[in-house]
């Protein structure tokens with residue numbers, strides 16, 4: 772699976788499974804780099820965005836219900852990622868899935884998402900495990 776390694780595990784199985792699925796869906800977009808069929812490209816982008824939004828919602832519900840102190844900060848990070856995905860989705864709709872969009876998507880996942888999982892999601896998972904509330 773693209774870029775996924777066990778180092779990225781947080782220790783909470785359902786969060787890890789959802790993270791793996793996000794990498795999988797990003798891989799599906801990168802696989803479309805030679806496709807010019809905009810309907811197919813749009814379907815996959817929508818699929819990725821829906822999934823990411825749902826996954827962030829699961830984390831945010833767990834934070835909220837358990838009075839997690841860094842809730843607002845963590846949620847701001849999620850909003851940043853959604854905003855970036857939305858910009859790339861719009862660029863794709865305007866210019867197609869060109870090299871520039873592909874490079875930006877790769878950077879977003881390799882730099883932002885991996886960093887977010889390693890820091891914020893791992894801290895959240897530790898908190899949930901310590902408080903026996905996952």
Ligand SMILES: [Fe+2]
Pocket residue numbers: 830845849887891892
């Ligand atoms: Fe997160």
